[in-house]
Amino acid sequence: MGLLTLTKVSKAFGNQQVLKGLDLDVPQGAIYGFVGENGAGKTTTMRLILGLEPLDSGTITFTGQPVKFGHTQGIGYLPDVPAYYGDLSAREYLTLCGRLTQTAHLHERVGEMLHLVGLPDTRRRVHGFSRGMKQRLGIASALLDRPAMLLCDEPTSALDPAGRREFLALLASVHNETTILLSTHILSDVERICDYVGILHAGKLQMQGPLQALLAAHTQPATRFTFSNxxxxxxxxxxxxxxxxxxxxxxxxxxxAALRQLLAQHLMPTAFNPIKASLEQLFMEVIA
Structure with missing residues (x-):
């Protein structure tokens, strides 16, 4: 059993059945990519893990203890669009968060987190931060109380390519602090930093496991041939x-074998290159 385990979890909103017996297992120390189309139920799953929605059926356990509606401890959360008190500085905001959670050695911990996420310890107000800086502050606040797990719900969806690259590098760098569950539909983000992956489709987890092992077992090697016309x-x-x-x-x-067939028909490629198996290829095969 992993750090976080969901067993046969179902959830409906009215007549819409969002999750239909979802099984998910996140090993301790993993960066787990939780992927699916927009509207597949990723955010609903996150809210169930956080105890913000009641289960219809099934069980969720975290560190061996059942997750109950309205009560979850030891999990940090970074939403896609974090909300802040814009007239506070980063230190003031983190200090407020720490007082609410009664974080030990708060002054020192706030300084540690600002350094970890690369934010200056100045009086600059949050309302003047870029989107990337706000995401950095979101990670700092989520990790302030040393949670065993960090949930990130579509954290790069509104970042430009440079901002996404910087954010993912930061997320990988805080991996020693906590286990990470990264919910996203951007498959290249998962390939960049995740070691485990789960694919959500039609209300169920269709596949999960170590990313490289899944790619090796379920995708075919491909070759791209280039011709002169x-x-x-x-x-x-x-x-x-x-x-x-x-x-x-x-x-x-x-x-x-393909090259021999081409040459037999007097079709001479100017180049041919192997194509690395990709999560996109696996994802498309799973949801087809």
């Missing part, structure tokens, strides 16, 4: 049964 690429796609895009063809058959 689009006509050759189309002919190669017809021959090999692959997908042609402009002057390139992608196939999942053995590369050497």
């Amino acid at each position: 689009e006509a050759q690429a189309q002919a190669a796609a017809t021959l090999l049964g692959g997908a042609a895009t402009a002057s390139q063809v992608t196939v999942t058959t053995d590369a050497q």
